[in-house]
Amino acid sequence: MSMSRASRSRERLVVVGGDAAGMSAASQARRLKGPDELEIVAFERGHFTSYSACGIPYWVGGDVTDRDQLIARSPEEHRGRGMDLRMRTEVTELDVEGGRVRSRDLESGAEEWTSYDKLVLATGAHPMRPQLPGIDAPGVHGVQTLDDGQALLDTLARTAGRRAVVIGAGYIGVEMAEALINRGYEVTVVNRGQEPMSTLDPDMGRLVHEAMEGLGITMVNDAEVTKILTGGDGRVRAVATEDVEYPADLVVLGIGVRPETALAEAAGLPLGDHRGLLTDLAMRVRGHENIWAGGDCVEVLDLVSGRERHIALGTHANKHGQVIGANVGGGYATFPGVVGTAVSKVCDLEIARTGLREKDARRAGLRFEKVTIESTSRAGYYPGADPMTVKMLAERRTGRLLGVQIVGREGAAKRVDIAAVALTACMTVEQMTALDLGYAPPFSPVWDPILVAARKAVVAVRAGSAP
Known part of the structure; x- marks a missing residue:
């Protein structure tokens, strides 16, 4: 059994999960507190740490030729920064009352308890x-x-x-x-x-x-x-x-995937409707002063609907880790929520969405107008102008932007970021029409497709709000 909390001269942070959220939290905490102030023990049941799970399909498909290209930081690099990183070691039990975790070495089968002062749960998700x-x-x-x-x-x-x-x-x-x-x-x-x-x-x-x-x-x-x-x-x-x-x-x-929260559930930690851990804005598990959670095992606040959602994305996981590490290391940071932005592709077809779909808006009790427009990625006369479809949802009467979906060729997907910023700022579609977006024929038509959709949405909102 490891040394008890009372007999240690420095704080111990235990991290469960060695990928994006867990090791981002450990790394940020280490930047703020050196090894003489904070001991960091991390457990990872797999063979790899700090890797891009989002890149796996491109590795399988051959676009990425070397597995190591997906690894941002190896176990040796983490250990070189003063972390006790235990690979191929699975945490099998959380003793919240006693402030300790039980782990099992997957190679030898040996088990031991490790006590903690602060605990980070970054157990990820598992395929359904x-x-x-x-x-x-x-x-x-x-x-x-x-x-x-x-x-x-x-x-x-x-x-x-x-x-x-x-x-x-x-x-x-x-x-x-x-x-x-x-x-x-x-x-x-x-x-x-x-x-x-x-x-x-x-x-x-x-x-x-x-x-x-x-x-x-x-x-x-x-x-x-x-x-x-x-x-x-x-x-x-x-x-x-x-x-x-x-x-x-x-x-x-x-x-799809589900949050990996069996350990947390067995320990009595709070879970949401999607079986993800519930945290406050500082990513601290609700009701537990010294336990934080982040990454694919948590639920996050949807800033558009006001409801909790489970979204498994590396962007969120890394941000959660940065917030957790800052708070564990004695600083202060918060994660306010998300608007649900995601992009993907099928061959050269780009796919993007942010905010609410129609069924999400209805589930949230919102009344809305929807518009769909066809445009191009560049000025129509410029070589390489490809078609693009933009769908936009706006709240009836207020005109608040609720969601955007885009399907098109090169230059389509990242346009969703304009809508993501507008959603975060709670902009109306009318306010969006005045956005000063960059223009030149190689990059967009005079009226960017997002602005064309916003203009059409303004008309729909006005018509829908008329007596």
Whole structure:
């Protein structure tokens, strides 16, 4: 058993989880307090630290050729900064009352308790694995960690067949479908939704559907997987819905992720409706003075709807870590919330969204107007001008911007950042029409597509608010 809190001359910070949020918190705390003031012990059950999980589909697809390109800081680099980083070590129990954690070395099986003065939970999320027959068969892969990505690549290397089925069509599902196409696989995506990318409204998701089919991906929508079929060798051989079987030498789960909060729940820490940990603005777990949490295991405040959401993104995780590290290290910082901005791509089709979808706005009790416009990424006469579709939601009567979705070619996705800033500032669509955005023919039309949508939304709001 490790030394008790009372017998130590310096504070001990224990971090559970060695990726973005956990090691960002540890690094920021170390900048503020040296090893003589703060001891840092971090536990990571995998083989890697501080890596880009968002880059895994591009590594699998071959756009990123070396796994180490995705690693921002190795275990050795963290240890060189005075951290006791214990790899391949899983925390199995939290004793909140006693201020300690139980860990198990995954190589030797040895267990021990480690006491803490301050605790950071950065346990991440895990891929959803529906309780279906055959779901745990060899050849079925979730993709969330670098270890998951390596396991998938190992399977690709030893699988003779070239048929892949992706279950689910969210960000991971769509990106993995493209990665497998790039690897020369015949890919079928089985999606329970009306269209791919449920983070978009179905009318915008339809544009993604068309682009995926243009890549040679077979899209199967409104379909529920009922079981994974296996062959005589126990490996996956097909994915079955109620009436169809889709042959598969490989299956990738792209259904989404859930917060990894089993430890926290067992310890009695507060969870939200999405099973994520609940924190205050300083990322401190509610009701617990010396416990913080960040990254994919927490829920965050949606600044547009005013509700808690679970959004698994590396951008948020790194910000959470910076906030936690500042507070643990004796400084002060807060994380006010998010507006739900995300971008992705299918081949050269760029996909972006921020704020609320139609169903989100209705769920929040908001009445709204919606508009959709077609524009181009550059002045129409300039070479390379590509079409772009922008959908905008604005609150009825007030005209407050509620959400934006964009689907287009080069130059489309990052335009969503304009809308993200407008949402954060609680701007109305009328105020947006006066934004002084950069213009030159190689970059945009005279009226940027975002401003064209805002102008149309102003007209819709005025018409909808008329007696």
